[in-house]
Amino acid sequence: MSSQHIRRSLDEDLRxxxxxxxxxxxxxxxxxxxxxxxxxxxxxALARKIIQNDAVLDGLExxxxxxxxxxxxxxxxxxxxxREIVGAIRISGDLERIGDLGKxxxxxxxxxxxxxxxxxxxxxxxxxxxxAMEQLKAVLDAYAAQSxxxxxxxxxxxxxxxxxxxxxxxxxxxxxxxxxxxxxxCTHLIFCAKNIExxxxxxxxxxxxxxxxxxxxxxxxxxxxxxxxxxxxxASAGNGAExxxxxx
Amino acid sequence: MTDDGGRKPVRYxxxxxxxxxxxxxxxxxxxxxxxxxxxxxxxxVSAAGILGLLxxxxxxxxxxxxxxxxxxxxxxxxxxxxxxxxxxxxxxPIYFLDEEGTVLYSNGAARDAFGxxxxxxxxxxxFRSPEMQVFLRDALKSKQTETSVDYVERIPMERVYxxxxxxxxxxxxxxxxxxxxxxxARRIDRMRADFIANASHELRTPLASIxxxxxxxxxxxxxxxxxxxxxxxxxxxxxxxxxxxxxDLLTLSRIEAKPVGKPTEPVDLRPLVAGVCDxxxxxxxxxxxxxxxxxxxxxxEVAGFRDELVQVFENLVSNACKYGRDGKRVVVQAKVEAGGxxxxxxxxxxxxxxEEHLPRLTERFYRADSGTGPSQQGTxxxxxxxxxxxxxxxxxxxxxxxxxxGSSFTVHFPAPxx
Numbered sequence: 001m002s003s004q005h006i007r008r009s010l011d012e013d014l015r016x017x018x019x020x021x022x023x024x025x026x027x028x029x030x031x032x033x034x035x036x037x038x039x040x041x042x043x044x045a046l047a048r049k050i051i052q053n054d055a056v057l058d059g060l061e062x063x064x065x066x067x068x069x070x071x072x073x074x075x076x077x078x079x080x081x082x083r084e085i086v087g088a089i090r091i092s093g094d095l096e097r098i099g100d101l102g103k104x105x106x107x108x109x110x111x112x113x114x115x116x117x118x119x120x121x122x123x124x125x126x127x128x129x130x131x132a133m134e135q136l137k138a139v140l141d142a143y144a145a146q147s148x149x150x151x152x153x154x155x156x157x158x159x160x161x162x163x164x165x166x167x168x169x170x171x172x173x174x175x176x177x178x179x180x181x182x183x184x185x186c187t188h189l190i191f192c193a194k195n196i197e198x199x200x201x202x203x204x205x206x207x208x209x210x211x212x213x214x215x216x217x218x219x220x221x222x223x224x225x226x227x228x229x230x231x232x233x234x235a236s237a238g239n240g241a242e243x244x245x246x247x248x
Numbered sequence: 249m250t251d252d253g254g255r256k257p258v259r260y261x262x263x264x265x266x267x268x269x270x271x272x273x274x275x276x277x278x279x280x281x282x283x284x285x286x287x288x289x290x291x292x293v294s295a296a297g298i299l300g301l302l303x304x305x306x307x308x309x310x311x312x313x314x315x316x317x318x319x320x321x322x323x324x325x326x327x328x329x330x331x332x333x334x335x336x337x338x339x340x341p342i343y344f345l346d347e348e349g350t351v352l353y354s355n356g357a358a359r360d361a362f363g364x365x366x367x368x369x370x371x372x373x374x375f376r377s378p379e380m381q382v383f384l385r386d387a388l389k390s391k392q393t394e395t396s397v398d399y400v401e402r403i404p405m406e407r408v409y410x411x412x413x414x415x416x417x418x419x420x421x422x423x424x425x426x427x428x429x430x431x432x433a434r435r436i437d438r439m440r441a442d443f444i445a446n447a448s449h450e451l452r453t454p455l456a457s458i459x460x461x462x463x464x465x466x467x468x469x470x471x472x473x474x475x476x477x478x479x480x481x482x483x484x485x486x487x488x489x490x491x492x493x494x495x496d497l498l499t500l501s502r503i504e505a506k507p508v509g510k511p512t513e514p515v516d517l518r519p520l521v522a523g524v525c526d527x528x529x530x531x532x533x534x535x536x537x538x539x540x541x542x543x544x545x546x547x548x549e550v551a552g553f554r555d556e557l558v559q560v561f562e563n564l565v566s567n568a569c570k571y572g573r574d575g576k577r578v579v580v581q582a583k584v585e586a587g588g589x590x591x592x593x594x595x596x597x598x599x600x601x602x603e604e605h606l607p608r609l610t611e612r613f614y615r616a617d618s619g620t621g622p623s624q625q626g627t628x629x630x631x632x633x634x635x636x637x638x639x640x641x642x643x644x645x646x647x648x649x650x651x652x653x654g655s656s657f658t659v660h661f662p663a664p665x666x
Contacts, residue, residue, distance in 0.1 A: 019349075019372045026376025033402065127611050134403050144373035146366040163607040170604050 010081060013071045017064060017088045018143075021095070024060045025140040028095045029133065031057070031102035032199055036129040038106055039192060040122040042114030050106040057099035064092040080216070087213040091143070094202040094209075098136070101195040101202075108188040118185055121175065124168045125193065131161045132196050135203040139210060148214045154207045155219070161200040168193050331416070331424075341409075341427040344416075345371055347388050352422070361407075361427070371425065375399065380411070387413035388423060399427070405639065408434045432505075439501045450493055450613065450627075454486040489627070496629040500612075503556065503636050510642055514664060515552040517592060518543045521580055524561040531566055535573040537596075539565065542581040550590050550661040556637045563630040564594040564657050570626075572596020575654055588663030597654035606647055610635040 031050055038047040068089050071077065077085055112118070138154045172186045172193070211219040332353050335342045341358035343351055349371045365374050372384055383397040396412035409427040416424050461479045469475040525532075525539045532539050550557075561580075568578040575597025582592045601609070608614050613628040631645075638645050642662050649655035 015348075015370060019370050022370070022373040022376045023378075023381050026378055026381055029376065030378055123611050123613065124608060127608070130403065137403050140376060141363060141374070144366070144369065145364050146369065147364070160607065167604045167607050 010071070010075050010077060013067070013075065014081060014084055017067060017071070017085065020060060020064050020067075021088055021091055022140070022144065024057060024064070024092055024095045025136075025143075027053070027057050027060070028098040028102070029136055029140070031099050032105075032129065032136070032196070033133060035102040035105035035109065036125065036196070039109035039112065040126060042109070042112075044110055044113075047106040047109045051103050054099050054103040057096055061092045061096040065089060080213075083213045083216060087209045090209045091206050094205050098199050098202050101198055105192045105195050108192050112185045112188050118175070118182070118189065121168070121171060121186075121189060124164070124171065125189075125196075128161065128164050128168060128193060129196050129199075131157065131164060132199040132203065135161070135200050136206075139203050139206045142207070143210050146214060148211050151207050151211050151219065155204050158200050158204050161197055165193055165197040335424075340429065343371060343425040345388070345423045345425060347421050347423070349384055349388055358427070361429075383411070383413070387425075390415075398430075406435065406438070407431045435505050439505045442504075443497060443501045446612070447494065447497055450497075451490055454490050454493075458483050458486050493627045493629075496627045496633065499559065500629055500633050500636065503633065503640070506640070510640070511551045511553045513551065513553070514549040515554050515557060516547045516549050517557070517582060517590075518548045520554065520557060521561055521582070521592065524558055524565060525580065528562065528565050528569065532569045532578070535569045536576060537569045537573055538577045539569070540577060540579045542579065544582060544584065548582050548590065549664060550641075550643075551664045552641055552661070553637075556640070560634050560637050560659065561592070561594070563634050564659075567630060568594050568596040568598075568655075568657070572598030572654060574598045585660070590661045590663070591658050592661075593656050593658040595654060595656040600651040600653055600655050601647075601649040602651055603649075606649060609647060610645065 031053060034046055034050050037043065038050060068085050071085055072082075075081075135154055135157055138150055138157075142148065142150055142154070169190060172190050176183045176186045208219045211217070331344065332355075335344070335353065335355040338355060339357050341361045342355045343358055344353040346352055350368055351365050351371050354365065362374060365371070372381060375381075375384065377399065379397055380399055383395065387395050394412055394414040396410055399409045399411045401407045401409075408430045410430055412426050412428075414424055414426075416422055461483050465476060465479055469479065521541060521543070525541060528539070565578065565580065572578060577597060579595045580592065581595070582590070585591055605614075610631045612632045615626065615628045635645055638659060644660045646658045646660065647655065648658070
């Protein structure tokens with residue numbers, strides 16, 4: 001077998017892997033998007049569909065993993081090719097987790113159902129998920145375009161997600177204090193918000209992996225972490241309860 | 249990104265196609281003539297029909313390479329047009345693909361709409377939605393018929409395309425992917441739905457309060473002129489608020505319904521901001537606020553839509569006057585930043601905004617205040633409008649605030665390209 005021949009089939013393998021990653025990315029994006037839609041509109045049928053669709057993502061991850069291991073064993077790729085294979089395994093892991101988070105939101109949306117009092121929280125929710133989706137799209141686009149130009153800005157935007165999450169968290173605490181009947185749905189909502197915030201984190205992970213694939217270097221280690229909800233105690237939220245007014 | 253349409257540009261049959269398809273054209277023409285006679289028409293229809301047939305056959309891609317290519321070079325007008333040249337002249341996004349989905353060529357409209365794709369990379373990487381993946385797989389396999397699908401992009405702005413794929417060139421091994429933008433229709437639909445939902449929701453509260461007061465006026469307060477006067481005052485305030493709400497909702501909907509597209513016209517912000525501050529003089533005087541304007545010398549131009557930018561600064565400055573009235577002054581400062589970016593900052597010295605509200609101020613109907621004081625007048629839509637307009641301009645809004653010291657709203661415009 002000539003080296004030319006090996007080269008060509010390795011390229012084919014890599015191409016296969018990257019297109020599968022893209023397909024997975026598309027599914028993951030769709031799952032998160034739809035889960036938030038199911039949550040904000042109280043669409044139970046959609047939620048059940050999302051829960052079923054998660055199997056597709058799991059299947060794709062398994063397939064990419066198996067194929068990647070096979071390529072590693074048979075072709076023993078080096079340098080950039082090796083990074084691409086290992087990167088693909090990592091990215092598919094992140095995407096699979098994103099799918100799980102979407103599925104979890106869908107499950108909770110069924111429990112929450114259509115609670116009219118929570119309507120006002122959904123505006124903030126949609127805004128939070130838009131930010132996370134923007135991140136995810138940007139990293140997957142960077143992966144498609146094989147460019148690292150926008151990678152750093154993706155990571156910077158993580159700050160915005162964290163800030164928004166912290167603010168939503170506070171709002172939900174207030175909501176629970178106003179009426180104990182809100183405690184159950186709001187607790188689920190807090191988990192949903194956390195899930196979306198985690199989607200942003202996974203997008204950041206993928207950004208780092210893509211950067212590594214393209215350049216062979218680690219993205220400079222200045223990872224912002226700003227989930228400040230742990231400092232928002234009941235007391236401080238209580239003070240806030242008099243101040244903010246969110247008309248509904 | 250190759251600009252020569254991959255290796256072999258697709259050629260169109262031109263005059264050769266007309267010659268080759270002559271029998272069909274004649275037959276078609278006769279048929280049209282017959283229909284014409286039968287219906288007693290004016291002859292225009294059949295003439296147009298024959299012309300159409302001629303054009304169609306001229307545009308038909310050559311199927312068998314050599315002979316036709318030779319015929320092509322014989323055309324007296326030198327009518328050879330490469331597919332890339334043709335695609336570059338079209339405003340819809342177009343991709344040429346091989347049967348694997350590798351991008352051989354993308355036109356300028358495609359790059360503008362969807363951003364760059366690495367040379368030779370697979371189209372599937374860019375269009376990841378499950379429907380598009382299935383569509384591409386089937387379209388690249390079928391080779392024969394034209395197929396189409398709707399493609400929706402939600403982020404950063406909603407765009408809807410009708411995508412069609414079709415095999416071109418010899419052997420059906422290359423494909424053209426054509427996107428037709430249908431966002432406009434979708435946006436208008438959405439605008440209508442949103443407007444109704446928001447309007448009914450937001451108008452209900454003041455309406456309920458007015459109807460409550462009317463009941464009181466007719467009942468318990470019938471003979472109490474003092475209470476009557478007070479209630480009428482409140483009702484007056486509520487109706488004014490409702491009017492403002494409708495104005496804002498209409499503005500927002502109108503901006504949202506406008507087509508996507510970045511502005512290219514230079515707008516000088518110096519006279520624009522001065523004009524805005526003049527119209528707000530009364531508001532400022534009522535609030536007891538002095539507006540200071542600081543611009544660098546010479547014109548301060550950004551790419552923008554004039555009317556929309558007026559709205560941005562009107563909102564920012566009037567907010568600063570209302571919420572920052574305790575500070576007694578509002579500063580509007582323009583700066584050229586490093587890298588050619590231009591920024592305009594509106595600063596007030598009022599009570600400031602608590603940190604937790606900052607990330608959310610631009611959401612619709614989000615309000616950081618308690619619904620008392622001057623801000624009671626607000627509709628909760630001003631900053632949503634500002635943000636929407638700035639999105640259209642590719643500009644950013646940065647809000648900084650420190651409780652007790654005041655707030656600043658900075659608009660960053662990208663470096664102009666004219």
